[in-house]
Amino acid sequence: MTADTITAADSRINARWLIPVEPFGVVLEHQAVILQGSRIADVLPQSEADQKYRTRETVNLGQHVVLPGLINLHGHTAMSLFRGLADDLPLMTWLNDHIWPAEGKFVSEPFVLDGTRLAMAEMLRTGTTTFSDMYFFPEVTAQAAHDAGMRAQVCFPLMDMPTVWGSGPDEYLRKGAALIEQWQGDEYIMPAIGPHAPYTVSDQPLKNAVALAERTGAAIQLHLHETAFEVDEALKATATRPVTRMAELGVLGRNTQCVHMTQIDDSDLEQLVRSGAHIVHCPESNLKLASGLCPVQKLMDHGINVTIGTDGAASNNDLDLFGELKTAAMVAKVVAGDASALSAHRALELATLNGARALGREQELGSLVAGKLADLIAVDLSDPFLQPVYDPASHLVYSNHGRAVSHSWIHGVPQLQDGRLTRIDVPDLMLRVSEWRQQILS
Ligand SMILES: CSC[C@H]1O[C@@H](n2cnc3c(O)ncnc32)[C@H](O)[C@@H]1O
Numbered sequence: 256m257t258a259d260t261i262t263a264a265d266s267r268i269n270a271r272w273l274i275p276v277e278p279f280g281v282v283l284e285h286q287a288v289i290l291q292g293s294r295i296a297d298v299l300p301q302s303e304a305d306q307k308y309r310t311r312e313t314v315n316l317g318q319h320v321v322l323p324g325l326i327n328l329h330g331h332t333a334m335s336l337f338r339g340l341a342d343d344l345p346l347m348t349w350l351n352d353h354i355w356p357a358e359g360k361f362v363s364e365p366f367v368l369d370g371t372r373l374a375m376a377e378m379l380r381t382g383t384t385t386f387s388d389m390y391f392f393p394e395v396t397a398q399a400a401h402d403a404g405m406r407a408q409v410c411f412p413l414m415d416m417p418t419v420w421g422s423g424p425d426e427y428l429r430k431g432a433a434l435i436e437q438w439q440g441d442e443y444i445m446p447a448i449g450p451h452a453p454y455t456v457s458d459q460p461l462k463n464a465v466a467l468a469e470r471t472g473a474a475i476q477l478h479l480h481e482t483a484f485e486v487d488e489a490l491k492a493t494a495t496r497p498v499t500r501m502a503e504l505g506v507l508g509r510n511t512q513c514v515h516m517t518q519i520d521d522s523d524l525e526q527l528v529r530s531g532a533h534i535v536h537c538p539e540s541n542l543k544l545a546s547g548l549c550p551v552q553k554l555m556d557h558g559i560n561v562t563i564g565t566d567g568a569a570s571n572n573d574l575d576l577f578g579e580l581k582t583a584a585m586v587a588k589v590v591a592g593d594a595s596a597l598s599a600h601r602a603l604e605l606a607t608l609n610g611a612r613a614l615g616r617e618q619e620l621g622s623l624v625a626g627k628l629a630d631l632i633a634v635d636l637s638d639p640f641l642q643p644v645y646d647p648a649s650h651l652v653y654s655n656h657g658r659a660v661s662h663s664w665i666h667g668v669p670q671l672q673d674g675r676l677t678r679i680d681v682p683d684l685m686l687r688v689s690e691w692r693q694q695i696l697s
């Protein structure tokens with residue numbers, strides 16, 4: 256090998272194990288990931304990398320598993336500041352009697368900035384590199400994510416009722432269109448449309464949202480069939496199931512992400528398959544609010560793209576996507592009556608490649624393949640709670656809970672190094688969080 260066959264690159268990450276997600280189900284050993292700028296230049300055995308690359312820096316991760324950064328496809332990011340404020344309640348009591356009054360009182364631009372930073376710190380510490388948000392002041396969330404170097408789909412809220420962000424649907428759509436115009440084409444921020452739910456948005460704003468999505472290419476994300484109550488009330492009022500109403504209004508399509516979907520009959524299933532819509536499974540929120548259970552394996556067996564989200568920290572009550580994967584795998588097995596449902600590798604796919612597909616970015620994100628964007632994480636398997644290692648994929652889903660995530664890179668930029676955040680000032684953030692706590696308690 257001569258010097259001119261050696262390629263210069265920015266960084267090299269050596270890891271004991273690597274799960275590329277593509278091809279499916281593979282665990283490689285003693286691999287090197289080569290980063291150049293924002294992209295993965297190569298993934299190859301360490302012995303070959305020695306011959307082929309010279310890099311400015313090398314990160315040696317001797318007992319770690321490297322995998323694509325996780326994608327949390329549904330949350331209300333700033334609601335981290337409401338974590339633990341109202342527990343042990345069903346959805347509509349939780350919203351009507353506790354959360355919506357608190358939002359009316361406290362949610363503002365500074366609240367969203369600090370709540371988003373708190374959520375991003377937690378997500379980065381536990382392996383998430385891309386998140387989706389649906390909340391008030393989305394322009395603040397988008398800027399905060401961009402400043403922190405996190406990738407985010409930011410869905411502006413759309414509801415009939417006035418809120419802290421505007422007087423009603425016309426204003427939300429006007430501000431939302433400006434958000435889309437500002438951020439469309441950005442590599443980090445994906446602006447999107449967030450109709451809250453069928454029971455809070457009437458037909459005309461939904462039609463306007465569909466028109467905006469068609470005009471701009473922005474995705475639509477909405478809560479759908481979260482509870483049996485939602486479906487029963489719609490049937491009583493209109494004799495139509497919400498999924499059917501959404502299909503008739505043109506809301507369901509390949510660029511639509513339906514969050515929750517715990518209630519699915521045969522006609523719903525058929526319409527979901529036909530539309531190509533994606534499902535965002537949020538098992539811990541569904542369990543805590545006693546909303547219901549999404550039949551993940553059945554949806555996947557019908558070819559529907561299923562992804563995963565935590566929902567907000569006020570209904571979860573954490574943003575640890577590894578914990579969510581464990582819950583998803585456990586619940587899927589019971590719901591299907593089949594212990595082989597949602598295996599560890601399939602669960603990892605939910606939070607990586609399937610999430611990327613729902614965002615329309617599966618060519619760029621979701622797996623460790625040369626040419627894709629360098630969004631990746633490392634999990635340290637050397638701790639006693641992860642020993643011995645027979646199968647790293649098993650440990651990631653069934654034993655880890657995000658505690659062992661040690662490193663992450665987004666767009667090739669280090670975000671987490673040996674468990675320390677590089678771009679978020681945690682002591683300053685903690686002061687602000689404690690001030691919010693005082694204010695909310697008073
Ligand atoms: C329009 S901004 C988002 C809006 O949604 C509320 N919310 C949070 N979690 C849920 C959920 O599980 N189902 C329905 N609505 C939810 C949040 O408090 C905001 O008001």
Ligand SMILES: [Zn+2]
Pocket residue numbers: 329330331478514566567
């Ligand atoms: Zn939600």
